[in-house]
Amino acid sequence: xxxxxxxxxxxxxxxxxxxxxxxxxESPEPTTTSVAAPAVAAAPAPVVKEKTSTLQQVKDRGYxxxxxxASNPGFAYLQEDGSYTGFxxxxxxxxxxxxxxxxDKLEFRPxxxxxxxxxxxxxxxxVLIRTATINSSRDTELGLDFTTPYFYDGQxxxxxxxxxxxxxxxxxxxxxxxxxxSTTETNLAAIMAxxxxxxxxxxxxxxxxxKSAFINDRVDAVSVDKSSAVVFLAQFEDAGDFKGLEExxxxxxxxxxxxHGDSAWKDICQWTLFALFYGDEHAITSxxxxxxxxxxxxxxxxxVLGKGKEIxxxxxxxxxxxxxxIKQVGNYGEIFDRNLGIPMKVTRGYxxxxxxxxxxxxNPFN
Amino acid sequence: MSLTRPNxxxxxxxxxxxKRQILxxxxxxxxxxxxxxxxxxxxxxxxxxIGMIPSFRFLRMDSNIDISxxxxxxxxxxxxxxxxxxxxxxxxxxxFLAIIFSTILGLIIALCRLSTNYxxxxxxVIYIEIIRNIPLLLLLLIWYxxxxxxxxxxxxxxxxxxxxxxxxxTQLSFSLSxxxxxxxxxxxxxxxxxxxxxxxxxxxxxxxxxxFLKHRENHTGKEQRIILFPFLLFIGLSLISYALLPNAALQxxxxxxxxxxxxxxxxxxxxxxxxxxGLILYTSAFIAEIFRAGxxxxxxxxxxxxxxxxxxxxxTIRLVIIPQAKVVIIPPLTSQYLGxxxxxxxxxxxxxxxLFAITGTIINQSGRAxxxxxxxxxxxxxxxxxxxxxxxxxxxxxQIKER
Numbered sequence: 160x161x162x163x164x165x166x167x168x169x170x171x172x173x174x175x176x177x178x179x180x181x182x183x184x185e186s187p188e189p190t191t192t193s194v195a196a197p198a199v200a201a202a203p204a205p206v207v208k209e210k211t212s213t214l215q216q217v218k219d220r221g222y223x224x225x226x227x228x229a230s231n232p233g234f235a236y237l238q239e240d241g242s243y244t245g246f247x248x249x250x251x252x253x254x255x256x257x258x259x260x261x262x263d264k265l266e267f268r269p270x271x272x273x274x275x276x277x278x279x280x281x282x283x284x285x286v287l288i289r290t291a292t293i294n295s296s297r298d299t300e301l302g303l304d305f306t307t308p309y310f311y312d313g314q315x316x317x318x319x320x321x322x323x324x325x326x327x328x329x330x331x332x333x334x335x336x337x338x339x340x341s342t343t344e345t346n347l348a349a350i351m352a353x354x355x356x357x358x359x360x361x362x363x364x365x366x367x368x369x370k371s372a373f374i375n376d377r378v379d380a381v382s383v384d385k386s387s388a389v390v391f392l393a394q395f396e397d398a399g400d401f402k403g404l405e406e407x408x409x410x411x412x413x414x415x416x417x418x419h420g421d422s423a424w425k426d427i428c429q430w431t432l433f434a435l436f437y438g439d440e441h442a443i444t445s446x447x448x449x450x451x452x453x454x455x456x457x458x459x460x461x462x463v464l465g466k467g468k469e470i471x472x473x474x475x476x477x478x479x480x481x482x483x484x485i486k487q488v489g490n491y492g493e494i495f496d497r498n499l500g501i502p503m504k505v506t507r508g509y510x511x512x513x514x515x516x517x518x519x520x521x522n523p524f525n
Numbered sequence: 526m527s528l529t530r531p532n533x534x535x536x537x538x539x540x541x542x543x544k545r546q547i548l549x550x551x552x553x554x555x556x557x558x559x560x561x562x563x564x565x566x567x568x569x570x571x572x573x574x575i576g577m578i579p580s581f582r583f584l585r586m587d588s589n590i591d592i593s594x595x596x597x598x599x600x601x602x603x604x605x606x607x608x609x610x611x612x613x614x615x616x617x618x619x620x621f622l623a624i625i626f627s628t629i630l631g632l633i634i635a636l637c638r639l640s641t642n643y644x645x646x647x648x649x650v651i652y653i654e655i656i657r658n659i660p661l662l663l664l665l666l667i668w669y670x671x672x673x674x675x676x677x678x679x680x681x682x683x684x685x686x687x688x689x690x691x692x693x694x695t696q697l698s699f700s701l702s703x704x705x706x707x708x709x710x711x712x713x714x715x716x717x718x719x720x721x722x723x724x725x726x727x728x729x730x731x732x733x734x735x736x737f738l739k740h741r742e743n744h745t746g747k748e749q750r751i752i753l754f755p756f757l758l759f760i761g762l763s764l765i766s767y768a769l770l771p772n773a774a775l776q777x778x779x780x781x782x783x784x785x786x787x788x789x790x791x792x793x794x795x796x797x798x799x800x801x802x803g804l805i806l807y808t809s810a811f812i813a814e815i816f817r818a819g820x821x822x823x824x825x826x827x828x829x830x831x832x833x834x835x836x837x838x839x840x841t842i843r844l845v846i847i848p849q850a851k852v853v854i855i856p857p858l859t860s861q862y863l864g865x866x867x868x869x870x871x872x873x874x875x876x877x878x879x880l881f882a883i884t885g886t887i888i889n890q891s892g893r894a895x896x897x898x899x900x901x902x903x904x905x906x907x908x909x910x911x912x913x914x915x916x917x918x919x920x921x922x923x924q925i926k927e928r
Contacts, residue, residue, distance in 0.1 A: 348601035362593065376678035
């Protein structure tokens with residue numbers, strides 16, 4: 160009997176609360192109990208989110224939290240001393256220079272390809288620079304926004320050299336390793352289905368496990384982006400008997416990802432990239448930027464370097480933001496050569512300014 | 526409640542234990558509901574803000590990915606739901622087999638551990654102590670990377686029964702490489718159904734014989750072989766029917782060496798076997814200790830009493846030790862079984878596509894983290910509660926009835 164009374168009370172309270180919570184945040188019901196009311200008032204404080212822009216949050220915090228890879232040599236790599244190095248790390252540094260004027264106001268979060276978008280959606284990181292391919296579903300369904308590409312990549316296969324594989328069709332019946340949670344996984348499945356090539360997929364969460372499976376001959380091929388393939392081959396140069404296939408099976412434009420709906424923050428990421436492209440386009444390097452600044456007659460170059468229109472101020476940055484980026488980090492070409500071109504022997508390919516036959520086109524600074 | 530309370534109206538609210546309890550319960554319920562609804566509202570708000578209103582519609586969409594092993598057939602046009610089912614079947618099948626084998630191995634190790642032979646005893650101790658104190662993930666990684674991946678490659682595979690066919694094909698009865706194990710296997714042919722019917726009849730006949738023997742035992746008091754004879758009858762009848770049926774019910778499926786891989790036959794991948802054997806090694810060490818506790822928990826007097834009644838060694842174990850040990854063993858054993866089902870999720874580290882691995886992939890490809898996490902939690906919970914229910918039913922049946 161006693162239990163039944165208690166149960167009835169609980170049920171009634173459930174009903175009351177469901178009704179009061181169902182309506183769009185009406186005033187806390189005083190009709191429940193006087194004891195419960197303070198609890199209602201006290202609880203929301205930590206969970207209700209302040210609506211501030213990412214830029215403001217970053218400035219208040221004093222550093223940018225960047226989602227990166229920790230084991231992709233050339234692009235982003237965690238070194239033995241605990242610091243990060245690589246192409247994408249330098250892009251993050253450019254962003255830090257744009258916002259704070261120095262390249263060291265960064266905190267890196269190493270993420271797997273599986274975790275990366277969730278980390279961005281949930282607000283754990285401010286920006287994601289982690290070989291993320293731009294595509295429509297990520298842009299729309301995942302609640303993300305992308306900048307224009309900072310790297311044009313394409314997917315291919317790395318195979319053993321001595322077993323007579325030259326085209327994709329030779330891979331009939333082979334075991335192929337691929338990273339899970341990446342576009343390579345879906346691309347591989349799609350192209351193999353369309354070409355009706357039977358294969359055995361083997362998916363791995365991180366690059367090291369996948370490499371170890373390939374080197375031990377557990378799989379016949381790995382499917383990765385061309386840039387990764389080059390890095391992969393450079394790492395095992397002495398092993399010598401691996402090669403990348405010529406075929407490119409997909410377009411992989413890599414972009415910087417931010418949360419959907421914060422266009423001010425996206426603008427900063429986007430125009431930071433354009434500043435890097437502009438430097439590359441007009442041969443403004445970290446070495447000659449001071450000289451260019453004092454001698455240039457081009458109004459656009461003046462705008463970029465902070466002597467013309469106040470572009471920086473309009474984005475909530477200092478006016479010499481782009482000058483500082485090129486001065487402290489270098490232009491796109493310098494970053495590329497420093498991290499990929501010289502140590503990894505990656506060729507520029509499409510990753511050149513439009514006036515040199517590539518695809519990079521900095522929108523006008525006007 | 527037939528007793529009426531004296532001066533019912535005079536008791537202040539805070540001194541009435543009964544009402545106070547109700548009030549406390551009420552406040553607690555209110556608190557829980559407020560917190561849950563706030564969290565829920567918060568999630569919905571922040572998801573709507575970035576344009577992701579929770580929905581389960583994505584389950585019907587194409588998955589766009591291939592997975593390495595599956596019991597049901599899946600490809601990149603299968604729906605996400607079908608992929609989840611496939612992962613669930615992978616999880617279920619591997620945990621079911623792992624539970625059975627680790628129980629058997631656990632029993633053997635427990636018996637070794639209880640043995641009076643110094644060497645056997647110490648070996649069992651070393652096994653249990655080492656395995657129990659290594660994290661399972663580490664065990665799996667060592668097992669996979671240091672053992673299975675280091676096995677010879679497919680070209681240098683360890684091979685038994687190699688025959689060259691006319692078409693230039695090479696058949697292998699058994700092969701072991703770092704891709705896994707391939708072996709010749711029997712598969713049901715097109716004429717399998719009549720054989721299945723015969724087996725069913727044989728089963729019914731065997732059960733009838735069992736009941737008859739039990740009946741006779743109860744009547745005459747003479748001990749009968751209730752298990753052995755019906756079992757032999759079943760096997761015998763099945764074999765006879767197989768031989769007598771006009772078309773063979775089973776056909777041989779012998780693996781064939783291809784350019785890269787071996788196809789056909791029964792193929793066990795290195796990943797599956799790593800996870801399976803890793804789980805067995807790990808779980809059996811715990812189960813061995815549970816068995817030992819159960820057996821040693823029986824007072825020595827029981828065994829001495831059985832001996833003095835003239836029961837043989839085997840009969841002492843079967844009639845005195847096991848019935849009493851079971852009571853102690855079942856509850857902790859249930860926890861171990863639940864652990865196995867959940868531990869299969871570590872297969873993600875070595876590329877085995879279990880439920881958890883597939884969930885992760887779908888989360889990443891569809892971006893539906895909240896929905897998928899809720900779904901996968903519900904699945905694991907159902908699985909665990911089901912295991913628990915079965916074990917609890919069994920437990921309540923074997924509990925010593927105290928009157």
